[in-house]
Amino acid sequence: MRPTPMAEPIALAVRDLAVRFEMEQGNVHALEGVSFDLRAGRTLGIVGESGCGKSVTARSILRIIDRPGRITGGRILLDPGTPQEVDLAALDPESARMRAVRGGRVGLIFQEPMTALSVHYTVGNQIIEAVRQHSDISKAEARNRAIELLREVGIPRPETRIDAYPFELSGGLRQRVGIAMALAGDPDILIADEPTTALDVTTQAQILALLRRLQAEKRIALMLITHDMGVIAEMTDEVAVMYLGRVVEYAPVAALFAAPRHPYTRALLRAVPSVLAAPRQRLATIGGAVPHPGARPAGCAFHPRCAEVIPGRCTAEMPPAIPPGIAGASCFLDVPA
């Protein structure tokens, strides 16, 4: 059993984060009051269907949301409660301070190892650039550091691979390069946005093992974004379930799987394929599709798809948000423990 979460210092606290995309067709509320904590040496899983705001959350923390998206509320506190506490949401995204956080304190690992690296430069060029961005060392030293990073993420013959172009490497190796690049600035927080989605199963397992090892060695606070419940079960300590820009359930991973409290979480878990299922049994699905964030249903956003909807209540009122760090579900059916 891992130590209780409370023993670990909070590296990053997100509070009531709201992000809006102001477009001609109307405003889209991509995030509406998202709160969670990232703790040193622990993994927070963020799970949800496509379009629920997982990636926007990651990019908001780094302040690299694409136009016309912008943070309209909330705080993103780095080192909360310490004298160094800084609210990233209040910084100018292009300021030197924010750029030092980007890649220096918070590293980002991407979903698509094929497209996340530029084909126009060697692996070494792209890693060395990241190394030198966050420390004042010579080119030669940076190159040695880059080789060291490649070795650390398990790339064989890093001395020669450093001069390879990304298209000369396999998908698995590319993803390792992506991880090495994210580690180049020696960050203590890592955000992995669907790091294994584009990989085959064997490579997936290797990459997950690598992430776990690095996290343990460096006591990294890891935020793992995925839609794969298997990855959640294997990798995370706590889980935030997101739906349409809100955290609808937050729980320690064991509790989430043993006793999911939100109808949406239960539906997600039912949709996981099981080897124990009877042959030819249809896979359970969640009825309907995620509504467009611009056409958010009134009341609880999940009510049109919810099997346990309370007519008149869920359709009219928004269930209260979950206070950060406390297990619970944002649902009228959830009785606080």
Next chain:
Amino acid sequence: MLMYLLRRLGLALVTCLFISVLTFIIIRLPPGDFVDAYIANLAASGSTVSNEQAEAMRRDYGLDQPALVQYARWLGRVLEGDFGVSMVWRRPVTEVIGDRLWLTMVVSFAALFLTWAIALPIGIYSAVRQYSIGDYVFTTLGFIGLAVPNFLLALILMYLGFRYLGLNVGGLFSPDYVQAPWSWARVWDLAKHLPLPAAVLALAGTAQLIRIMRANLLDELRKPYVVTARAKGLTERRTILKYPVRAALNPFASSVAYLFPYLVSGSIVVSLVLGLPTVGPLLLQALVAQDMFLAGTIVLLLGIMTVVGTLISDVLLMWIDPRIRLEGHG
């Protein structure tokens, strides 16, 4: 990499050969030959040419031989650097074209350089600041540039330059230098006359390249590797210039290939209006007079310029895109 270059070079040579055949065919397409046109010309001015004289002229120019023989002779001489004698000018074609070729190159390169120098930064700006006021302004100007015929623009600029700036417009040289031998003073004179024709020729190409650059870059800016670069903490400026712009240059380099001959052939009307001593107007005259050797040489040169342009853009692509450079090594 060497193999790639050699293969390209071989293909270029084969293409040139095909161009020479096509050139020859095209020149022979109109009914009648040079002698017919010559006789008609003389008839118009009152004098006549006897049938014997006409036959003698045909023999002199080799026009009585079968087409294949005429082609082989022509090609053979071309390879020796002898492009034949212009029938209108009654001087060797090389002499007639002579300086005009180099002046054409100078004007074309000046225009090409100007095109790039204007189109690249504006294209980048328009993409990065999509739908900003600046983007709209440049887009509007670009479309105007695309829509206004070059020769009209040339006339307007000439008028403005002459009327308000007192410039010596038209031609590439001041009257004193037209016939003068090459000297630094003549080069300086050329440099002073270059901006106007270069600007006129560059404008349409610029508008086009701005659109291409903008569209390319808009595509690239959405790619994940741009986010990767940002996430490293690079400044926005460095991120954009190092990564998506480099990728957007790819199709840009390909466009060199067709810009090259366009600048020469597309400039005929402009050259006439501006009175430029370039190859374009000469081609027009030669075609009208059915001056076979002169026209053939110019068309051949245009074709070869296209091939050279393609070769240059291939080399540029190789330099820009390592995937091409490392072809066959992956």
